[in-house]
Amino acid sequence: MQRTGDAASRHEPVMLARIVELLAPALAEPGxxxxxxxxxxxxxxxxxxxxCPDAELVGIDRDREALTLAGERLSPFGDRVHLVHAxxxxxxxxxxDLRxxxxxxxxxDLGVSSLQLDEDDRGFAYRVDAPLDMRMDADEPLTAAEVLNTYELDDLTRILREYGEERYARRIAAAVVRERARTPFTTSARLVELVRANVPAATRREGGNPAKRTFQALRIEVNGELEALDRALPAAVEALAVGGRLAVLxxxxxxxxxVKQVLAAGARSSAPVGLPVELPEHAxxxxxxxxxxxVPSETEIEHNSRAASARLRAATRIRAGGGRAA
Structure with a gap:
């Protein structure tokens, strides 16, 4: 386990200056x-x-350890900070609840955090042998091991194909089902080797560790990430005041x-084709x-390799109503 150092020394925020540039104009007023x-x-x-010295923060995270570390980091801001486990x-x-x-x-800022990647016992990283956990919230019951050991072949295949965009999903899933009948999966190294053995040699030689897509798929399934995102994006738009801003990494x-679909839907008219006058509710x-x-600059990527795949989109709310339609 790697739990040394404070949050500031362990985490490099992605596209930090640009995030501040995009959101700060909406946070200038007191309150x-x-x-x-x-x-x-x-x-x-x-x-x-x-x-933004007049702004307050509502900080939400499903990871209690992250909240503890963030709370220590943000303690100088006193009662401007409200942290919530959710x-x-x-x-x-x-x-x-906060009225x-x-x-x-x-x-x-979506996906797995630096905290989760760096703590070997969380099981998110395929670089070390660790328990197949992958829960962002340790209070939740479903683990990656349970997915591997109990899901039917078709469900495993679907998860690997849809969430990992793994072209060899069926082959890998079939190997998992075959191997778990001998011994259930408990740690990551065995899974990494299984994936490596069930993809073509050319795939093993290019694009990094071939297990990364399988690990991504399991993590998304364990944490219900895409379902949560599908609910969160319209809720975030709905929560914005007129002039408020949303940024998503x-x-x-x-x-x-x-993210692209939700923001694009909100930024175009919903008026039926051929309508002579656009009604306000369709604007x-x-x-x-x-x-x-x-995307991050090459300099940032050189300094922080975890920024390499980041994609940033942002929008501002220009009228009331319409958020649920997103």
């Missing part, structure tokens, strides 16, 4: 509220609180496609702040 729905170790939140798709309930109305900014195409309720998905 402005930022919701960081995936607080992690608090790097983005800290920078925004420093840049999944970000519970955003509306969190705001209601907060519309907010001025929402940030979602995605790290693979499954996430980024969903766009979002304005895009990024042209497509922005």
């Amino acid at each position: 402005a509220v930022l919701v960081d729905g995936t607080l992690g170790m608090g790097g983005h939140a800290e920078a925004l609180l420093r840049a 999944v970000y798709d519970e955003l509306a309930d969190v705001l209601a 907060l109305g519309a907010v001025q900014a929402v940030l979602l 995605a790290y693979h195409s499954l996430e980024d496609r969903r 766009p309720y979002l304005q895009l702040l990024t042209r497509g998905a922005e």
